[in-house]
Amino acid sequence: xxxxxxxxxxxxxxxxxxxxxxxxxxxVGTMCNFVPEALIIAAGAVPVRICAGDHSAALEGEALxxxxxCPVCKSTVGTLQRPGGPHGRLDLLVVPAVCDAKKKxxxxxxxxxxVHVMELPVDKQGQGAERRWLDQVRLLAERLEKLxxxxxxxxxxxxxxxxxxARQNAYRELLALRQENPxxxxxxxxxxLANASFTDDVARWTHHARALASERQSAPxxxxxxxxxxTGAPLIYxxxxxxxxxxxxxxxxxxxxxxxxxxxxxxxxxxxxWNLPEMLLAVAETALLxxxxxxxxxxxxxxxxxGELVDAYSADGVVYHNLRLCALYQFEATAVxxxxxxxxxxxxxxxxxxxxxxxxxxxxxxxxxxxMLEARAPVPG
Amino acid sequence: MKPRxxxxxxxxxxxxxxxxxxxxxxIFPHPLEAPIPSIEPGTPRTSQYPRDRILWxxxxxxxxxxxxxxxxxxxxxxxxxxxxxxxxVLSENITWKTSIKLLLxxxxxxxxxxxxxxxxxxxxxxxxGAMQDAMGWIRxxxxxxxxxxxxxxxxxxxxxxxxxxxxxxxxxALITLPLFGRTGVNDALFLIYCQLCPSRLVYPPxxxxxxxxxxxxxxxxxxxxxxxxxxxxxFALGFMVPRLWCRFCAVGALLSYFNRGGxxxxxxxxGKCTSCGTCRRVxxxxxxxxxxxxxxxxxxxxxxTLCGRCVESCPEEGCLSMCLAGRSIVES
Numbered sequence: 001x002x003x004x005x006x007x008x009x010x011x012x013x014x015x016x017x018x019x020x021x022x023x024x025x026x027x028v029g030t031m032c033n034f035v036p037e038a039l040i041i042a043a044g045a046v047p048v049r050i051c052a053g054d055h056s057a058a059l060e061g062e063a064l065x066x067x068x069x070c071p072v073c074k075s076t077v078g079t080l081q082r083p084g085g086p087h088g089r090l091d092l093l094v095v096p097a098v099c100d101a102k103k104k105x106x107x108x109x110x111x112x113x114x115v116h117v118m119e120l121p122v123d124k125q126g127q128g129a130e131r132r133w134l135d136q137v138r139l140l141a142e143r144l145e146k147l148x149x150x151x152x153x154x155x156x157x158x159x160x161x162x163x164x165x166a167r168q169n170a171y172r173e174l175l176a177l178r179q180e181n182p183x184x185x186x187x188x189x190x191x192x193l194a195n196a197s198f199t200d201d202v203a204r205w206t207h208h209a210r211a212l213a214s215e216r217q218s219a220p221x222x223x224x225x226x227x228x229x230x231t232g233a234p235l236i237y238x239x240x241x242x243x244x245x246x247x248x249x250x251x252x253x254x255x256x257x258x259x260x261x262x263x264x265x266x267x268x269x270x271x272x273x274w275n276l277p278e279m280l281l282a283v284a285e286t287a288l289l290x291x292x293x294x295x296x297x298x299x300x301x302x303x304x305x306x307g308e309l310v311d312a313y314s315a316d317g318v319v320y321h322n323l324r325l326c327a328l329y330q331f332e333a334t335a336v337x338x339x340x341x342x343x344x345x346x347x348x349x350x351x352x353x354x355x356x357x358x359x360x361x362x363x364x365x366x367x368x369x370x371x372m373l374e375a376r377a378p379v380p381g
Numbered sequence: 382m383k384p385r386x387x388x389x390x391x392x393x394x395x396x397x398x399x400x401x402x403x404x405x406x407x408i409f410p411h412p413l414e415a416p417i418p419s420i421e422p423g424t425p426r427t428s429q430y431p432r433d434r435i436l437w438x439x440x441x442x443x444x445x446x447x448x449x450x451x452x453x454x455x456x457x458x459x460x461x462x463x464x465x466x467x468x469x470v471l472s473e474n475i476t477w478k479t480s481i482k483l484l485l486x487x488x489x490x491x492x493x494x495x496x497x498x499x500x501x502x503x504x505x506x507x508x509x510g511a512m513q514d515a516m517g518w519i520r521x522x523x524x525x526x527x528x529x530x531x532x533x534x535x536x537x538x539x540x541x542x543x544x545x546x547x548x549x550x551x552x553x554a555l556i557t558l559p560l561f562g563r564t565g566v567n568d569a570l571f572l573i574y575c576q577l578c579p580s581r582l583v584y585p586p587x588x589x590x591x592x593x594x595x596x597x598x599x600x601x602x603x604x605x606x607x608x609x610x611x612x613x614x615x616f617a618l619g620f621m622v623p624r625l626w627c628r629f630c631a632v633g634a635l636l637s638y639f640n641r642g643g644x645x646x647x648x649x650x651x652g653k654c655t656s657c658g659t660c661r662r663v664x665x666x667x668x669x670x671x672x673x674x675x676x677x678x679x680x681x682x683x684x685x686t687l688c689g690r691c692v693e694s695c696p697e698e699g700c701l702s703m704c705l706a707g708r709s710i711v712e713s
Contacts, residue, residue, distance in 0.1 A: 125656070130658075267655060270659045272662045273527065285658040289658040290655040290657040300675070307652060
């Protein structure tokens, strides 16, 4: 069985939901990467990221939340209404107050599970931002300890950090495959992996990611094509059609700058010393500082990151994915375009929703973009 | 994570320097023509460090009659390999008004060594630094967390060490002037920084010599005794605050002038930085610059001891590097 099938199974079947439901450990749902998974694991619970990408669930969600909020939030709300759902059960829901919708969601969701809200600094590098965020992480630790009745110990947190770091290392091994030309791991496959990590057991995910890496070491290379970086609003399973579409047209998505993709599997947690306060600091800072979420008032880190991805993965162009009604990502599109123009890297900005209605239109625009890239490419010889 | 290669090499270098600087005379036997006696309360300082004993033209009292930028302390007395640190040689020669012709070769040599390695001397060679690292290791065995210095204190120390440096050099010059109440040298203020420096109290016991813990002869010696204890207390606080004395040390302040513009540099490719904050967290002297600076390629801070922990801990390949004359030696 190809190693990739494991990740498809996690996403497509109800096996993992069943496992979580019948498991002895409490399940803690998180609304995004700001919630440190290591902390949840150290407290003896299972972290599950509940952000959803299902279109019909988004429509169901509209019964509870306004129509004019982003499809990620609507779909997440809709998914939570469904009996069972992809997570089996939820013993606690942790929502970082990232944007307007996520500020208001906690009270709406109180019926589904107890909710814990985390406050985020507006400027992650601002005066005292790290200290305030560390306080938020400490409060979360207390809440988790109360939930599981298990104290977060030095050994427990160290074990959890090791687990997360092993996962990040395994993913970095796979990223090396994407730097090759042509890449031996497609953008769609990478996104499937990242999305499977939302719910999957960390150690088992790592094991299968390693297996996939070693399987691909000897795999034949695909046909070469234009190399693209995808950035912008998260693409969440099953809404991966943008990347599917790009790769069906012969281009390769060699890197992504998305919180549902590489971002959550990239940065390891490195504390100064292996004692509890230092590890907590490292866990908190790692969740906050390297994040390029547009919810912060400054976008310098995001521009740096996209530029670095273009360089390191020798990309020919960038596709900027906007989700309708996510003003934050739309805000930063101009800055990203200007920064890329300065490096003479072309960018295609697309705005979509979870609805499949605009697939044809997207197809045409992506095709035109790829043709433009090909015309730009230096004639061989 | 990545193997901690830089720190391993550094520990070996530190150990070698510790043994060499403190016990060199036992390893390399040499004719000690006139070993410096331990200081006794009440004896004039100037009689133990007289004018004719300060440069290498003098009689042998250590294995190599040379000076090092960091604490190859004169007070190691019988055991030392080198003669003294750069601040010691500056202070006493200012007081004795040594002719510049005689002094110049030594100053040139010290300047070259400082230019070559800057505060790498602090991180890799200084026995006081090595002892503080060892104290930190002992603390970690007890699972006690490091205390972090509040930003305000950090800023205060950054200024204070330069004040200490220039004040002690100024006092070295001024104590020979008649305006201090008498003509000739005011003995109690001779080598004033050395009288405060913890190495004067810490090294001699390690060589089996009494360091002269108290000297209550007059008001000045009494004040300096208490100030010396205070500095020893700061050094001892290094158990809880990593390398606390290094942020205070005037010799470090002198070397820090070579930290920017010297031959050894810490370089950063800002494009590869993900702002994860690892460099700032692992830094023993809590340097912010490596993390914050996004524009300059050279990010060596004046407080940096070039220990290389940020370079070996950085998870981004090629983001941080330690360079010698612009050529990268170690890379993240």
